[in-house]
Amino acid sequence: MQLRLLVVDENPERSDVVLAGLKEAGYDVVATISKDDDLRQSIKAHQPDLIIIDLESPYRDYLEDLITINRENPRPIAMFVAQEDNTLISEAIETGVSIYVADGLSPKMVKSILQIAIVQFTKFRKLQEELDKSKVALADRKVVERAKGLLMAHKGLTEEEAYHFLRKLAMDQNKRLAEIAESILSLAQLFKG
CATH class of the missing domain: 3.40.50.2300 (Response regulator)
Structure with missing residues (x-):
């Protein structure tokens, strides 16, 4: 091509x-x-x-x-x-x-320089995508941890029970774990104030 x-x-x-x-x-x-x-x-x-x-x-x-x-x-x-x-x-x-x-x-030199530019660009884009995925995963994990903490405090669950509770909700509703955790945190905020 x-x-x-x-x-x-x-x-x-x-x-x-x-x-x-x-x-x-x-x-x-x-x-x-x-x-x-x-x-x-x-x-x-x-x-x-x-x-x-x-x-x-x-x-x-x-x-x-x-x-x-x-x-x-x-x-x-x-x-x-x-x-x-x-x-x-x-x-x-x-x-x-x-x-x-x-x-x-x-x-x-143009051909080799342009090939280097393409390789550099591809490597950078791959690293950027990996970084973006890592940031999302870290943010998701923080949300899940906060939701687990809330469930442990208000429902008297252990950390493992809170995690399984969140996971079951996510599976039942066909949603990501982080989405369920966000919903729980939003509801808690709503009833808090």
């Missing part, structure tokens, strides 16, 4: 060289836009697999826009800049840029 690329380039002359290199490497460049064009709209319109940003120097507002774009439409982003700036490198990576290459875009 041929990767679909969206290229953001602020230099039209350099853009022609970049496009030729990308096409020679076997990529399908679905659109080329300037840094002033609406990147979000271009992503929606063209649905690229990867975004290449080739700038002299990324400015902070552009990096902040990438945060929102990455949240809405996560995909690998390869950023090529003309000059190195350690602060901007950190900020770019924080916004979701998969790979940041100082010294501009070299047509010879």
Whole structure:
């Protein structure tokens, strides 16, 4: 499958060289836009697999826009800049840029750099998904623990009995354990005040 690329380039002359290199490497460049064009709209319109940003120097507002774009439409982003700036490198990576290459875009190296960007993006997304699942599991566990504590205090149950009580309710109602625990805590709050 041929990767679909969206290229953001602020230099039209350099853009022609970049496009030729990308096409020679076997990529399908679905659109080329300037840094002033609406990147979000271009992503929606063209649905690229990867975004290449080739700038002299990324400015902070552009990096902040990438945060929102990455949240809405996560995909690998390869950023090529003309000059190195350690602060901007950190900020770019924080916004979701998969790979940041100082010294501009070299047509010879583009294929391997884009492959690295895809691998980095995939690894990051997997880690992010695992982190999100862990956060949900931890939050669920806290809710279940609070509900068990409430049942132990008000119904005189042991911890094991409280857990089995919650589990039976969840199974009977075909709901997650955390949902039942939330319902019990909500009811307790309602009758508390």
